[in-house]
Amino acid sequence: MTLRTGVIGAGIVAENNHFPALTRNPKTTLAAVCDLDESRAREAAAEHGATAYTNPEILFSEEELDWVHIATPVQSHAELATKAVESGIPVTLQKPATTTRDELEDVLASAREHDVPTSVVHNWLFYPVVRRLRRRIRTGELGEIRAVETTFTGEGRPDETYRGSWVFDLPGGDLEEGFPHPLYLTLAIGGTPRDEEAVDVRTRVAGEYDDDVGYDGVRMQYVTDDDTLCSVTYTSGSAPNNQIRVHGTERSVTVDVPTNTVDAHDREEGPFHLPSEQVRRGLTTARSSLLGVANSLADYGLSHVEDEYGVHRERSADGHYFLFNEAATAFREGRQPPVPLSRSRWVLTLMERARESM
Template sequence: MRTFRIAIVGMGNAGPNRHLPAIDAHPRAEAVAFCDLNESRLEDAASGRDIATYTDYHEMLDAEELDAVHLCTPPQTHLDIASDVIEAGVPVLIEKPVAMSSDEVAKLIDVRDETGTPVSVVHNRLFLPHVQEAIHRVESGEIGDVVSVTMLLSKEDDLTETFRGDWVFDLPGGELGEGSPHQVYVPLRFVDGLGEICGVGTQNYRNYEPPVEFDGAGVEALDEEGRRLISIKMLANSATRDTLFVHGTKGELQVDFVKRGVFVTTNKERYSAKSFATENASSTLQLVSNVLKTGVGFAKRIAYRKMDDSRSEESNGHYVQIDRFIEAVETDTNVPVTLEESLETVVVLEALEE
């Protein structure tokens, strides 16, 4: 089977630190070109590799025979670069956020539809093992029908500092906003599309000065049917939490991104010693199970890496999505995350900015 030839455009952070290791680990993929305006970054990324480098992506598209481009530049540049790549007929995988506005996403959808070129957006958290487990358990009906989803991210960060570049401060919330797509697309995966956005609130607890405009944000929305509540809260001034709650008619499921585990509560007895004991015992058993599962997974990953086996990357969300994107391009099937799915995330981010 021939090698799937990939070019990475943007060698700042996600390109060399997320996409390149995943491509290197893939048995059928190869990074054949790097492109970045910063020649120093290009030299660092290409060090020790026999690889073509470019400072002009147009030149790269003309010179290289590519199966895909991974677009890892700041989101302010995504519309123009992605449009050119799509029009050149090269499939493209775009880092989140896909664009700066819903209008820009709509333009990308138009270009994709006109050309038929495959386009996908990186929503890597959806492909983490614990999120995949949660999706399966919810879809199997374990907690009944979903009635609401809640996403909580809290951390203690200085939002005036960033290792990514000043482009971050053009996003709503700056460094907090850069990671906010994760907190939006994950809960949206568990409901039937985004409907009305009912309310948005922001706080500036630490009295940041512009360009940092807030250090906390909350969004309340409904799904397309108007039957399920979507709650998203992001804080940069509190203790570390990173948890998804899926509330169902028969119980509640939690995805803890810090502990990397899934916890389910289905006991509906209220305020009794028996119910408390049952729930505590269940929580303890699930915690032990998740710890063991994480430990075994880590050990297997180390062992597979020593054997240079691609199974070492099965817990890497970027790797799994890249693998599925390659398969979709090769088999002419649906890409793992569509522009339409990413549009819903951008709509929520726009509401935060307004």
């Protein structure tokens, strides 16, 4: 069964991620493209052999779709997703899933009423280095997890964007569009907060902006039911650094996402005032770095082959492709997609806490 799929929103996210993933996957067929800009819809549809639409309601009524991707500005997500599920079409929403938690709950209620699967794009969970980290946690290699720290710094100015002016209506401007990434990574790896009272948030505005920007940096901490201490740091205006640190009872791991490096150290190391232990730790880190370079080269080579020749790989290094392939497999087998829309509940709750602290 090949899933006839439509994409609503033919902008940069669809062009870079949704269209190439759907057109080269043998499980999916890009059947329809919808965008308010008629020329953009027609251009994308012609390129990929799909039918162009400018009205989502006409799309839903005229096309027999098995799946629809919504890659429009977030302000339109709730309305479009609701119309899709009312038409009986499974939906995948780009992140942020909706602008507010209340909007999300309305979509989820409609999905339950019509018994239609819904999902959200949390693509960083499916980068190879993050998949390897989560596998090590699942197998118990790290022991019991005591703390998770996620750092995303060096983001662009909140008042500048390549995505479109719609981001400036978000309280954090362009910065808020990317905020779900460190949040869903921390929630998936460390767990969800014990309750909303267990969440502590600090925001700041360090830059000077022409527009009314609510924040350009966030620091958030919370405790889970398992007493795991989780923290997220997300800022603009500093040197880029995207890392995940996981501290377990047996081993601690630092994942540097851009370099594909996993630097692991066990509890037997140290004490580090001894030169021999300093050398030992340095050698371990050096080996991790070399392995990260090797993994990066392998992933880059495979990704290049996939993109250049339209090759389908079940274990793709591309986070979007991997996620969409897993979702397509789930839909074909009558299972729930790997990242159900309900996973956005805590993401949006934490985003709203950041807005409240401004």
